[in-house]
Amino acid sequence: MARADRVLAVWCPDWPAVAAAAVVGVSADRPIAVLRGSSVVACSAIARADGVRRGMRRRDAQGCCPELVVVPEDSDRDARLFESVVAAVDATVPGVEVLRPGLIVLGARGAARYFGSEEAAVVRLIDAVAVAGAEAQVGIADALSTAVFAARRGAIVVPGEGARYLAALPIAELAVEPSLSAPERSDLVDLLRRLGLRRIGDFARLSPAEVASRFGADAVLAHRTARALPERPPSARRPAPELTVDLDCDPPIDRVDAAAFAGRHLATRLHAVLAAAGVACTRLAVTARTETGEELTRIWRCARPLTPADTADRVRWQLDGWLTRRARPTGPIVALTLEPVEVVAAGALQLGLWGGEGEETERARRALVRVQGLLGGEAVRIGVLSGGRGPAERITMIALGDELTPAADPAQPWPGRLPEPAPTLLLLHRPVVQLTTADGHPVEVTDRGLFLTAPTRLRWGRKEWSLLGWAGPWPVTERWWSTAEPATMAVRVQVQLDADPTEIRAVLLVHDAAVWHAEGVYE
Numbered sequence: 001m002a003r004a005d006r007v008l009a010v011w012c013p014d015w016p017a018v019a020a021a022a023v024v025g026v027s028a029d030r031p032i033a034v035l036r037g038s039s040v041v042a043c044s045a046i047a048r049a050d051g052v053r054r055g056m057r058r059r060d061a062q063g064c065c066p067e068l069v070v071v072p073e074d075s076d077r078d079a080r081l082f083e084s085v086v087a088a089v090d091a092t093v094p095g096v097e098v099l100r101p102g103l104i105v106l107g108a109r110g111a112a113r114y115f116g117s118e119e120a121a122v123v124r125l126i127d128a129v130a131v132a133g134a135e136a137q138v139g140i141a142d143a144l145s146t147a148v149f150a151a152r153r154g155a156i157v158v159p160g161e162g163a164r165y166l167a168a169l170p171i172a173e174l175a176v177e178p179s180l181s182a183p184e185r186s187d188l189v190d191l192l193r194r195l196g197l198r199r200i201g202d203f204a205r206l207s208p209a210e211v212a213s214r215f216g217a218d219a220v221l222a223h224r225t226a227r228a229l230p231e232r233p234p235s236a237r238r239p240a241p242e243l244t245v246d247l248d249c250d251p252p253i254d255r256v257d258a259a260a261f262a263g264r265h266l267a268t269r270l271h272a273v274l275a276a277a278g279v280a281c282t283r284l285a286v287t288a289r290t291e292t293g294e295e296l297t298r299i300w301r302c303a304r305p306l307t308p309a310d311t312a313d314r315v316r317w318q319l320d321g322w323l324t325r326r327a328r329p330t331g332p333i334v335a336l337t338l339e340p341v342e343v344v345a346a347g348a349l350q351l352g353l354w355g356g357e358g359e360e361t362e363r364a365r366r367a368l369v370r371v372q373g374l375l376g377g378e379a380v381r382i383g384v385l386s387g388g389r390g391p392a393e394r395i396t397m398i399a400l401g402d403e404l405t406p407a408a409d410p411a412q413p414w415p416g417r418l419p420e421p422a423p424t425l426l427l428l429h430r431p432v433v434q435l436t437t438a439d440g441h442p443v444e445v446t447d448r449g450l451f452l453t454a455p456t457r458l459r460w461g462r463k464e465w466s467l468l469g470w471a472g473p474w475p476v477t478e479r480w481w482s483t484a485e486p487a488t489m490a491v492r493v494q495v496q497l498d499a500d501p502t503e504i505r506a507v508l509l510v511h512d513a514a515v516w517h518a519e520g521v522y523e
Contacts, residue, residue, distance in 0.1 A: 006107070006108040006109060006118075006140055006141065006142055006147075006159065007105055007106075007107065007108060007140070007141060007142070007143065007144045007146075007147040008093075008105065008106050008107065008108040008111060008118075008121065008122075008125075008138065008139070008140045008147060009103065009104070009105045009138065009139045009140075009144070009147040009148045009150070009151040010089055010096075010103070010104050010105075010106075010125055010129065010136050010137075010138050010151065011102065011103050011136065011137050011138075011139070011148065011151035011152055012082070012085060012102045012103070012129065012134050012135065012136050013045070013135065013137065013152075014042055014043065014044055014045065015042075015078060015082065015101055015102025015103075015134075016034040016041065016042035016073065016078050016101075016102070017032050017033065017034050017042045017043055017044045017047075018044075018081075018134060018135075019074075019077050019078045019081040019082070019101070020032060020034050020071040020074070020077065021044070021069075021071075022081060023071075023077055023081070024069070024071055026069050029046065030046070030067070030069060031043070031044055031046045031047035031050060031052065031065050031067060031068045031069065032044045032047060032068070032069040032070075032071060033047055033052055033061055033068055033069070033070050033071070034070075034071055034072070034073050035058055035070055035071070035072055035073060036072075036073045038057055038058045038059075039055060039056065039057060039058070040052060040053065040054055040055065040056045040057075040058070040061050041054060041073055042054065042073075043061075047061075047065055047068055050064050050065035050068075051064035051065065052064055052065050052068060058070060075101070075313065075317070076316065076317060076320055078101035078102065079101045079317030079318070079320065079321055080317065080320045080321045080324050081101075081321075082098075082101040082102060082321070083318070083321025083322065084132045084133070084321075085104075085129055085132045085134050085136075086098060086104055086298065086321075087132075088128045088129060088131060088132035089104060089106070089125060089128055089129065091128070092124055092125055092128040093106055093110065093111040093114070093121070093125065094110075095107060095110065096298075096299070097283065097299045097300065097301040098298065098299070098300045098301065099148075099179040099180075099300075099301055099302075100178065100179045101317070103148065103151075103177075103179060105144055105147065105148070105301065108121070108140050108147075111125070118140050118156055119156065122138040122140070122156065125138055126138060137151050137152065137153070137154040138151055138154065139151030139152070139153065139154065139155055139156070139157070140156045140157065141156075141157035141162050141165070141228070142157070142159060142160065142162050142228065143162055143225075143228050143229060143230055144180075144230070145177075145180050145225045145228075146162040146165065146166060146225075146228045148177055148179075148180060149165075149166060149169065149173060149177075150165070152176075152177075162228030163201075163204060163226075163227055163228040165228075166200045166201065166204070166225075166226060166228055167199060167200055167201025167204060168199060168200075168201065169199065169200045170198065170199065170200070171189055171192050171193055171197055171198055171199060171200055171202070171203060172189055172193075173200060174188075174189055174200065174203075174222050174225060174226065175188070175189045179302070180225065181218075181221075181222065182218050182221075182304070184218055185218060185222060188215065188216075188218060188219055188222060191215070200226045201226075203222070203223065203226045204223070204226040204227045206223065208220070208223060211223045212399060242273070243270075243273055243274060243277060243279070243339075243340050243343070244337060244338065244339045244340070245266060245269045245270045245273060245337070245338050246335065246336070246337050247262060247265065247266045247269075247335065247336045247337075248334065248335055249262060249332075249333055249334050249335060249336060250334075251332075252291055252331075252332035252333060252334045253319070253323075253332055253333040253334075253336075254323065254332035254333070255323070256316075256319070256320050256323055256324065259315075259316060259319035259320060259323060259333070260312075260316045260319075260320075262315075262319075262336060263311075263312050263315030263316045263319060263336075264312045264315075264316075266315060266336055266338055267308050267309075267311035267312040267315060267338070268308055268312075270308075270311060270338045270340070271307075271308045271311065274340065274343070279340075279343040279344065280305030280306070280343060280344055281302075281305060281306045281311070281340040281342070281343050282301070282302055282304070282305055282306070282342045282343065282344055283299060283300070283301045283302070283340070283341040283342035284299070284300045284302075284306060284311060284314060284338060284339070284340060284341065285297055285298070285299045285300075285337075285338070285339040285340075285341050286298050286299075286300065286314065286315055286318045286319075286336075286337075286338060287336070287337040287338075287339065288318075288319065288322060288333045288335070288336055288337075289333070289334060289335040289336075289337075290330055290331040290332065290333055290334065291330075291331035291332050291333075291334050292330040292331040294330045294331070296322055298318050299341055300314045300318075301342075305344065311338070315336075315338065319333070319336075368380045380399065381397040381398060381399055382397070382398050382399075383395045383396070383397055383398075384396045384397075384398050384405070384406050385406060385410050386406035386407050386408050386410055387406065387407075387408030387409045387410045387411075387412050387414055388408055388414060388417070389414050389415075389416045389417045389418065389476045390418060390476075390490070390492070390510070390519070391418060391422050391423050391426055391508070391519065391520055392426055392428065392519070393408075394410070394417075394422070395426075396408075415476075416474065416475065416476030416477070417476075418474060418492055418508070419474070421522070422520075423508045423519070423520025423521055423522055424520075424521060424522055424523040425520060425521040425523065426519070426520050427518055427519060427520060427521065430510070430517040430518065430519055431460070431461070431517065431518050432515055432516070432517055433458060433459060433460045433507075433509065433516050433517065433518050434458070434459040434460075434516065435455045435457075435458055435493075435495070435509060435516045436455070436456065436457045436458075436459065437453045437454065437455065437456055437457075438456045438457070440457075441453065442516075443455045443516075445473065445475075445491050445511055447489075448475065450473065450475075451473060455467060455470055455493070455495065458495055458497060458507070458509075460507075460518060465497040465498055465499050466497075466498040467495050467496065467497065467498065468496040468497065468498050469495075469496045470493055470494060470495045470496065471493065471494040472491075472492060472493035472494055473491045473492065473493045473511075474491070474492045474493070475489060475490070475491045476489070476490055476491075476492075477489045490510055490511065490512045491510070491511040491512075492508060492509065492510045492511075492519070493508075493509050493511075494506060494507075494508055494509075494522070495507055495509060504521055505522065505523075506521070506522035507520070507521055507522070508520035508521070508522070
């Protein structure tokens with residue numbers, strides 16, 4: 001029986017070249033290359049046999065293969081033609097997710113159960129894609145990225161053997177698949193090769209701390225891939241229903257240009273909602289309802305959070321595919337829905353600290369990653385709201401580039417938590433102070449966390465202030481249930497000082513082990 005977490009990937013080799021050949025009417029026995037500008041980004045197997053390679057200049061490629069047919073890159077064309085393949089796979093095994101035109105993934109468990117084994121499922125899926133007029137290779141593994149690498153070789157990786165399978169592959173494989181890596185991944189691969197790391201296993205043997213401190217954020221993600229670990233940590237949360245956005249199409253949509261306009265409008269609305277909620281989308285469901293009541297849904301999965309432009313592209317591609325395929329919808333589209341199927345904390349899977357993709361933001365990212373490279377991965381850290389009772393407990397510091405996962409869930413109830421507002425500045429060294437009554441006696445607290453006498457003055461070092469007011473006390477008792485450790489009690493109080501406007505005006509105090517400490521300052 002297949003493991004519950006195994007992933008099945010279906011890869012159509014050289015899909016941009018296949019789609020281009022279908023549109024321009026080039027037969028399968030003629031070499032064809034797809035160009036971005038003047039560089040080759042994809043080519044057919046026949047062209048490769050004549051020496052054409054990705055990254056070649058057009059003139060060099062035609063020098064290797066004089067009869068080469070060259071076609072400009074067109075992502076809309078690739079997505080439109082790939083929809084028939086996606087529909088064929090979805091009809092065989094429901095629940096497909098599109099990584100990009102030419103590559104889809106789905107859960108292996110259901111397919112293996114239905115067809116009897118993983119091997120039988122692979123055969124049926126290859127046949128289904130062949131009926132749709134394309135060739136495919138299928139791979140199965142425990143992690144999504146490993147399954148994609150296996151699909152490029154038509155392999156089924158033994159459960160638990162993902163890292164061993166990847167270890168023998170060339171290090172360049174980490175930058176081959178665009179849906180799993182950032183554009184700068186090729187620079188990382190070049191650096192690793194110059195350092196003598198020729199195989200993925202060589203890179204995987206480095207410790208996570210070594211990778212984070214020497215190479216930066218994208219290398220951390222690549223290292224997880226090399227170790228056959230899941231692409232996304234389990235902190236990815238289930239989206240709230242209010243993040244879904246809808247659009248009533250009036251007039252109904254039956255043309256591609258109208259679909260593109262609607263997609264841009266809906267993508268803008270979706271990202272405004274996501275930004276307000278402080279999350280980013282990594283899996284997006286696009287749903288269309290036709291005039292006759294037919295409902296079409298497709299899920300797109302992304303390695304990194306979608307930008308508004310990314311979302312608009314995927315909506316346009318999907319609607320284009322539905323409206324132009326042979327089995328067209330039964331009527332024009334009257335309603336569109338975008339539903340974030342998976343979201344993460346905004347910035348969790350990218351380097352951004354402040355949002356946006358401007359030049360200043362990118363320059364700041366590069367500078368901070370450089371600091372990490374010089375001083376170590378922990379040199380640049382980001383504060384994340386966490387769960388806890390004291391203000392220091394409610395902040396988890398995460399190294400830049402890591403998943404922004406708090407140490408404790410802030411949404412859970414925390415009895416005894418300090419009420420708002422939180423201090424502007426936390427004093428981690430917690431200096432000792434004296435909280436006294438009018439006659440100079442120390443303010444004590446009872447076993448229940450109540451004041452024995454009202455506080456009137458605060459002495460901090462050589463300075464002393466009268467109190468204009470105070471709020472609290474707020475006692476919190478922890479480990480009272482434990483027999484292995486003694487219970488602890490802390491009492492917090494906010495005090496307002498009769499101080500000069502240029503001085504500290506309000507302080508958070510904590511009474512711990514019979515001593516008062518300054519824990520925070522309000523500005």
